[in-house]
Structure formats: C-alpha cells, structure tokens
Amino acid sequence: MKLAIIGGGNLGTAIALGLVKSGTNASTISITRRNLFKIDHLKKDGFALTTNNIEAIKDASVIFLCVQPKQLSHLLDEIRSSLKPEQILVSTITGISTEEIAQHAAVKIPIIRAMPNTAIAIGKSMTCLCAKDADEKHLSVVKNIFNKLGETLVIEERLMKAATVLAASGIAFAMRYIRAATQGGIQMGFDAEEAQLIAAQTASGAASLLLTRESHPEMEIDKVTTPEGCTIAGLNEMEHQGLSSALIKGIITSFDRINNIKK
Ligand SMILES: NC(=O)c1ccc[n+]([C@@H]2O[C@H](COP(=O)([O-])OP(=O)(O)OC[C@H]3O[C@@H](n4cnc5c(N)ncnc54)[C@H](OP(=O)(O)O)[C@@H]3O)[C@@H](O)[C@H]2O)c1
Secondary structure, three states: OOEEEEOOOHHHHHHHHHHHHOOOOHHHEEEEOOOHHHHHHHHHHOOEEEOOHHHHHHOOOEEEEOOOHHHHHHHHHHHHHHOOOOOEEEEOOOOOOHHHHHHHOOOOOOEEEEEOOHHHHHOOEEEEEEEEOOOHHHHHHHHHHHHOOEEEEEOOHHHHHHHHHHHHHHHHHHHHHHHHHHHHHHHOOOOHHHHHHHHHHHHHHHHHHHHHHOOOHHHHHHHHOOOOOHHHHHHHHHHHOOHHHHHHHHHHHHHHHHHOOOO
16 A cells, blocks of 8 residues: 655654554655655655655555645645545644545545644554545544554544644643653752653653553542552642643633634
C-alpha cells in the first residue's frame, strides 16, 4: 500500500518517521512540500520526496493532508481533479470538517479526519478519528496506520473539537503539571534535572497504571493515601486551592475558544 503525505511539516514528517520506525518501508511513502530542501534530511531514509502533489497522490491508496488550515483550499483546488473514489483522504487539519473537504473534492471519496497529538513523533499519540463516506474497511485501514503511532479512538465528528482540546492541547496541560511538580521538587532539594526526571516518570507511571489496569484514578489514589499521611494532606490542600476545578475550567475555556475561532 502506497501512502502520500501532503505537507511534510512537523506533523507530516512525524507521521512518516513514526510509520517507518514501526516497520513500514519508507519507499512506499511519498512526502511533499513546496520548500523541499527543508526535508532534505529525510532523503537518506528512502522516502519519495517531491514538490509535485499530483505525482505523489497518483498511486497512493491513502492520502494524508497535513497542511495548515489556511493552506487547504489552495491545495484542494490543485489536487481535486486527481482524487479517485478508491483512495482514502485523511485530513489532520484542525477545525476543518469532513463536509468542507468533501465540497472541494471533485469525486465522492472516503474522508477521515484525524486528530493526533505531538506524541505521535514517538509512537505515543492519542489519535481521534471520524469519518464521512467511509465504510468499516476504510476506517480500519486508517486505524491500522494510526495504531502504529499510538492509540486510536473513533468518535462522532461533533466531538472533534473536544478531542482537539483533550488530546492535542492536553499535551500542554500535562506538561504544565509536570513542570509545576518539577518546581516543587527543586524547592525540596533536587536539582532541576533530577526533579524533572522524577516528575515526568511518575506522571508516565500514573498514566500507565490507568491504561494497563483499566482502573479508576480514585482507586489508584486510595492506594497511596495513608490515613493522616502526607499524600492526603497535600492532595486535599491542592483541591482546596482548586486543582481539579482549575483543570476543568481551563479545558472548558480552551473549548469555548476553539468554538469561536474565526476561519
Ligand atoms: N503539530 C501537531 O501536533 C498537530 C496535531 C494535530 C493536528 N495538526 C494539524 O496538522 C496540520 C499540520 O500541522 P503542522 O504542525 O505539521 O504544520 P506545519 O509544520 O506548518 O506543516 C505544514 C506543511 O505543509 C506544507 N505545505 C503547505 N502548502 C503546501 C502545498 N500546497 N503542497 C504541499 N505542501 C504544502 C508546508 O511546507 P512548504 O511551505 O514548504 O510547502 C509545511 O511544511 C495543521 O492543520 C494542524 O492544525 C497538527
């Protein structure tokens, strides 16, 4: 199966590199961008690099659109008449609906919207998918691709903005927790590097406990909160200061913002 990645920027190259790392042959992946010299370093991996979008999509079974939202309509004008109904179009573009993309395509083509996060670069993405004019087979082809790059979840398109906040912006929210924990660690006596290692590995371990045991956060919290102990004292103080409330309010503020972004 040949893949075309249109828009070899941050996300496009992360997808390409992640796929190769998970065993896909680089020669089956075409990557395009206008300033091709900026991805010269990918030549040695064996990718087919070109500025020619039409050439790149010609034999591709799956076409990934990885350009910025404002670059999309120009790109679709260029490729619309070269799209074939047997191909699958995957859009990673934030805020553009499958319907808007369908209106641009000259043929009825399966369209799948994907919302990954930056952890895709290390194969740890949380990628939400939704589909238009696509059947189970199309979805499973795309799911299999993103499963090589982390975890996937098929959702209704109406939840795509919420997925953007929770999964893509969520990386920033989690980073801020880790940074704050690091600062606490430094104040208690660790140097910055040690504190960051402890904070990041602990956050990763906590997430892994939930994902591998499929347990509830409160069950895991109960296991580390000794009666009258230091953990419950700190945790209750964080809640008195509004930790959960601040996180929920921040997420909803991001959601309000994404719903009001002017195109
Ligand atoms: N980064 C993320 O983690 C993330 C997560 C979820 C969704 N997204 C979405 O994914 C899309 C890409 O994000 P990004 O961070 O990768 O942006 P980016 O780094 O700016 O990449 C976009 C790339 O598209 C290329 N491009 C623009 N017009 C083109 C055209 N007509 N033909 C071929 N290539 C073209 C640009 O290169 P040239 O200027 O050289 O052509 C650029 O390298 C965005 O819509 C973003 O909202 C990103």
